[in-house]
Amino acid sequence: MSNFKTTEPTGLTRRDVLKLSGLALGGLAVGGVTTSLGGCNNAQADDQCTSTSCTCPDGPTCRWDDPAKAQQYSYFNTLAPFEPFSTLTPSTIPPLGENELRITFLGSAIPQHARGQMMMSLFVEVGWDSSKQAPRDQFVFDCGAGVSANYAAMNIGFGRMDKIFLTHLHGDHMSDLIHIYCFGPSSDRKSPLYLWGPGPSGVESPPGSGKYYDDGTKAFCANLRAACRWHTESFSFQSTSYTPYIRPTQTSWGLPYSPIPVGDDAPDDSYAMVPIELDWTQYGKTPGDNVAYHNPITGVKITHFPVIHDRKGSVGYKLEWNGLSLIYTGDTKPEIHSRDQAINGGNGVDVLIHEMVVPAEIWAMKMLRLTDPAEVPRETVQQLQTVQNSSHTPQGAFGYLLSQISPRPRLTVATHFPTTDDTVACAMKSVQAHCKVIQGRDPLPQENAARITWSADLMVITVSRNQIREFKGDVANFGFAATYQPPPGTLNTPKYHYPDQSGPTAGDPYAQIDLSTEIPACGCNDTCNYREDGY
């Protein structure tokens, strides 16, 4: 039992207060019903929280204290396996169809959460270039804490992670950047790292102070690059560039301006960090004003639009390719741009990936290791409610938003969510209360229905014109990292190299260290301290 049971000043328990406030909410909802769009109904009074039973999604059969439901996502385990490493030729990337798009979740959680869910990151690949045995184009969207291990497990090497689109600069969306930036050049990214993200927020900090920080992506990159100086120099006895690297231009990648690295790195060096800062206020009102990337060779177009999250300057992205489309909202409150982008001028989108947050009292209950929301201290709920109110989309709002999108996305994915059987069951109930026609996991969407799923780490979704399929990455917890794919050229001489030598093997591993206190190795005979070959 908990020590946190509270009694309201009126003598009512929180449970009683919830009942009363729920009744009030129900009344409001009846008055608030306006329109009903295409098969989805607005919430009715009986969908509202008239008692705490609404926090227990399946009635008596679902309890928040059921350990089995609280510690697994059993649906995910039913998905067909996706094998990132071919057993026949382990170095190859699992091919996509010519006209297929593949989305992989490397992180899917809201902080702080479970070991089984890292912070946010998606990897999107399009089409297949059989001459290169690689996707035609590929992108990282956000890269929060812990996702690097999942990238490695899923055979997605650093060389394929050179285009990173950040929705905003919260730590749970960018904190693995240090790892990706620093270790890419030691692996197979021998070219610069390109980073898209919003420009400065323009928020006076705080109001009345007259102070405006440069909190945009360019300044972030400049500071991050400088902060990583010790790392980048220390590893520069290895080659960090190759010839002939063809640098992208504003035209070749369809960028808003010419890509120029921060700092003093050579523009073809893999320690060069190239920000592409976006005007986050734009959303395509004037055609083309929100294009982040439009590659005429691969055909991929990525546009951005503002969302509402904590502080001005968060964006969502839409990727369009070969008649397929995908939206990733990043973190946001429910708002009109995500809705309108998903309506897409009446054409709809194939996949809508939108964040969702559990009710504040459930969030608090879980973190306090309680099993009854009525036991959570009011202050704790209020604290999390302020987070939700400034930043996120509640379950019911997610359903309502979906009800306003016609035609429906072929698949809607709830993400940034603590995914377990009990939280998903509760969330589904809230979504259904606001959007009646939800198909759940039915693989064949009916006309005007909304097919919905919840993301989990290593979930793989393939999208083609005739089907959308979900898989579960089949990986080894102790497997080695992603395949090394050498760049298509000659590696250049490292920055720290033996005098009078050139080429990638000329790197001098001793150039930056003092060997006067070293215990030396020697040849492989019985009298040596230890063998230089490592054995």
Ligand SMILES: [Zn+2]
């Ligand atoms: Zn955020």
Ligand SMILES: [Zn+2]
């Ligand atoms: Zn977040």
